[in-house]
Amino acid sequence: xxxxxxxxxxxxxGAAGATLLSVPGLLAACGGGGGGKSASNKVNKVLNFAxxxxxxxxxxxxxxxxxxxxxxxxxxxxxTGIKVNYYVEINDNPGxxxxxxxxxxxGQGIGRDIIVxxxxxxxLGEYISNKWVQKLDKSLIPNFSNLxxxxxxxxxxxxxDYSLPWASGMDGIAWNEKxxxxxTSVKQLFEDPKLKGRVGVWNxxxxxxxxxxxxxxxxxxxxxxxxxxxxxxxxxxxxxxxxILKFYGNDYAPVLEKGDLKATMAWSGDIKLLGDPKxxxxxxxxxGIIWTDNMIIPLGGSVPTASTYMNFMYEPKTSAQWSIGASxxxxxxxxxxxxxxxxxxxxxxxxxxxxxxTLSQMHQNDPAMLTNPKYNKAxxxxxxx
Amino acid sequence: MLLAPGMLWLAIFFLVxxxxxxxxxxxxxxxxxxxxxxxxxxxxxxxxxYHTQLVRSFFYAGIATVACLVLAYPLAYxxxxxxxxxxxxxxxxxxxxxFVTYLVRTLAWLNILGDEGPIVRILKDxxxxxxxxxxxxxxxxxVAGITYNFFPFMALPLYVSLEQxxxxxxxxxxxxxxxxxxxxxxxxxxxxAPGIVAGTLLTFIPAAGDFINAYxxxxxxxxxxxxxxxxxxxxxxxxxxAASLSFxxxxxxxxxxxxxAWIVGTEKLTG
Numbered sequence: 001x002x003x004x005x006x007x008x009x010x011x012x013x014g015a016a017g018a019t020l021l022s023v024p025g026l027l028a029a030c031g032g033g034g035g036g037k038s039a040s041n042k043v044n045k046v047l048n049f050a051x052x053x054x055x056x057x058x059x060x061x062x063x064x065x066x067x068x069x070x071x072x073x074x075x076x077x078x079x080t081g082i083k084v085n086y087y088v089e090i091n092d093n094p095g096x097x098x099x100x101x102x103x104x105x106x107g108q109g110i111g112r113d114i115i116v117x118x119x120x121x122x123x124l125g126e127y128i129s130n131k132w133v134q135k136l137d138k139s140l141i142p143n144f145s146n147l148x149x150x151x152x153x154x155x156x157x158x159x160x161d162y163s164l165p166w167a168s169g170m171d172g173i174a175w176n177e178k179x180x181x182x183x184t185s186v187k188q189l190f191e192d193p194k195l196k197g198r199v200g201v202w203n204x205x206x207x208x209x210x211x212x213x214x215x216x217x218x219x220x221x222x223x224x225x226x227x228x229x230x231x232x233x234x235x236x237x238x239x240x241x242x243x244i245l246k247f248y249g250n251d252y253a254p255v256l257e258k259g260d261l262k263a264t265m266a267w268s269g270d271i272k273l274l275g276d277p278k279x280x281x282x283x284x285x286x287x288g289i290i291w292t293d294n295m296i297i298p299l300g301g302s303v304p305t306a307s308t309y310m311n312f313m314y315e316p317k318t319s320a321q322w323s324i325g326a327s328x329x330x331x332x333x334x335x336x337x338x339x340x341x342x343x344x345x346x347x348x349x350x351x352x353x354x355x356x357x358t359l360s361q362m363h364q365n366d367p368a369m370l371t372n373p374k375y376n377k378a379x380x381x382x383x384x385x
Numbered sequence: 386m387l388l389a390p391g392m393l394w395l396a397i398f399f400l401v402x403x404x405x406x407x408x409x410x411x412x413x414x415x416x417x418x419x420x421x422x423x424x425x426x427x428x429x430x431x432x433x434x435y436h437t438q439l440v441r442s443f444f445y446a447g448i449a450t451v452a453c454l455v456l457a458y459p460l461a462y463x464x465x466x467x468x469x470x471x472x473x474x475x476x477x478x479x480x481x482x483x484f485v486t487y488l489v490r491t492l493a494w495l496n497i498l499g500d501e502g503p504i505v506r507i508l509k510d511x512x513x514x515x516x517x518x519x520x521x522x523x524x525x526x527x528v529a530g531i532t533y534n535f536f537p538f539m540a541l542p543l544y545v546s547l548e549q550x551x552x553x554x555x556x557x558x559x560x561x562x563x564x565x566x567x568x569x570x571x572x573x574x575x576x577x578a579p580g581i582v583a584g585t586l587l588t589f590i591p592a593a594g595d596f597i598n599a600y601x602x603x604x605x606x607x608x609x610x611x612x613x614x615x616x617x618x619x620x621x622x623x624x625x626x627a628a629s630l631s632f633x634x635x636x637x638x639x640x641x642x643x644x645x646a647w648i649v650g651t652e653k654l655t656g
Contacts, residue, residue: 385438
């Protein structure tokens with residue numbers, strides 16, 4: 001025997017060594033960023049905030065409303081010295097959930113301190129019940145007391161330990177007058193031959209089927225197999241006839257503006273925020289759906305930093321400016337008084353302060369429908385999937 | 386033993402993920418609680434539920450492959466035999482659009498083919514399209530998108546095999562009184578067969594699993610099997626069905642490949 005390695009041994013050891021070296025290295029490389037569970041209780045210098053498009057006051061929208069102030073994000077940065085990385089990266093709830101759930105399910109962070117998720121989709125409940133979110137630090141949110149009573153005890157988070165409303169909005173219908181006459185009902189949207197192939201609906205079940213159920217005269221807050229099947233059949237008919245172009249997330253907006261969509265189901269503030277006078281939005285004649293988007297702190301996010309921001313947004317003055325700039329409904333007490341101070345006309349903006357008559361037309365989705373796997377399957381099937 | 390690094394690579398990046406996918410395809414339950422139960426029913430329910438999209442995918446991929454071949458062959462032929470010193474420049478023209486990402490290229494077509502876009506307007510003005518005619522959101526748009534996106538995978542192997550043909554063989558054919566057509570059919574075409582085979586495989590296999598083109602350029606009536614798998618994985622979080630559909634797609638392609646190999650002969654597959 002001698003000590004010299006054979007060629008075979010060398011290769012074998014080399015390969016084994018390479019595996020040992022490379023596999024953990026690769027895993028570590030994939031896991032970069034975001035950090036783990038261990039959140040410190042220090043306020044960071046940077047806030048990473050993931051939100052939907054068309055959802056915050058911008059210099060343009062403020063100027064259009066006659067408000068000559070820095071945006072709420074700029075004010076926050078100046079006041080606290082915390083830089084905000086504002087990521088417009090949520091197009092729909094399922095897509096975003098899919099993107100982050102892999103890391104969250106392993107207890108890893110996603111590099112975001114706040115994400116926004118809607119209560120009329122199943123995913124907000126999934127984040128909270130799977131413990132993929134962290135408790136708010138209410139000691140840093142004295143403005144928590146400004147939360148309106150109607151939002152204090154939602155079923156998915158009865159004590160608001162994990163979430164705070166970002167905005168409420170309404171499901172309705174929008175059309176582009178350059179290419180279409182006014183469209184005011186789901187019936188027209190689904191059956192008017194002039195709109196054929198140029199109609200958009202959402203890929204989220206609660207929003208789309210909610211409006212269809214109202215058109216059918218069914219109650220979206222109390223869904224039965226019969227009313228669900230009626231609604232699905234109606235959507236299926238509009239798909240088969242070629243009436244519906246596509247199922248959208250928030251990406252319907254540019255397509256409507258371009259005119260490839262003549263009319264589409266649309267969220268209340270988006271159309272105003274686009275600022276295009278050719279676009280119009282209405283509550284359908286048979287009624288609309290109201291929903292609330294919620295801020296949550298995913299695992300790995302900095303609770304103190306996120307809580308500081310939430311506290312800032314729950315200042316009535318800040319929320320009023322945001323609300324005018326984004327054209328969505330605030331859940332903060334005393335916003336109307338502040339909004340009138342900023343611009344007296346905006347006190348009557350129906351998108352921000354819906355009248356009783358509009359609110360009486362609003363309905364909520366049945367949470368049991370959203371989590372029913374049979375319904376979810378049928379909903380994908382109608383989209384050809 | 387010299388194969389060891391290769392085998393290791395194959396094991397880590399192919400067999401292990403594949404095994405995991407197979408394991409997932411036989412699970413049952415609802416997200417996030419799946420259990421391994423040898424649920425072979427996943428496969429039968431996937432086939433019965435989504436055979437339409439499966440057949441449609443192979444149909445679209447087939448047309449796109451033929452279209453690629455018909456468009457790419459003359460181009461590759463011309464570059465190989467006629468472009469002379471400009472060859473590399475023309476090859477660059479084929480490849481250049483692919484410096485831009487796949488997604489952006491497809492989104493560009495969304496704008497070009499749009500109902501309010503320039504092409505539809507021109508086609509309507511010259512009455513090729515009727516007043517309600519359109520390009521976007523049709524089967525044509527989806528197949529055209531796939532054809533466009535996979536074109537270089539056809540053109541480049543064709544060019545390589547055509548470029549290698551010895552020009553003296555064509556001269557010899559001419560000397561033996563073969564007409565240009567006959568020389569092409571008896572000499573050029575057979576000698577370029579490896580390129581045709583490689584090109585069709587490189588185009589057809591990824592095209593069958595594609596979902597970007599159907600998503601952006603089609604409607605729910607044009608969804609392909611890739612869209613279904615995508616939605617099952619990411620939207621309904623139904624991992625077992627998604628995994629079994631992936632296996633069905635893979636298996637079907639494998640069978641088609643074997644039949645194809647048997648028809649054209651295996652030596653062509655390996656060039």
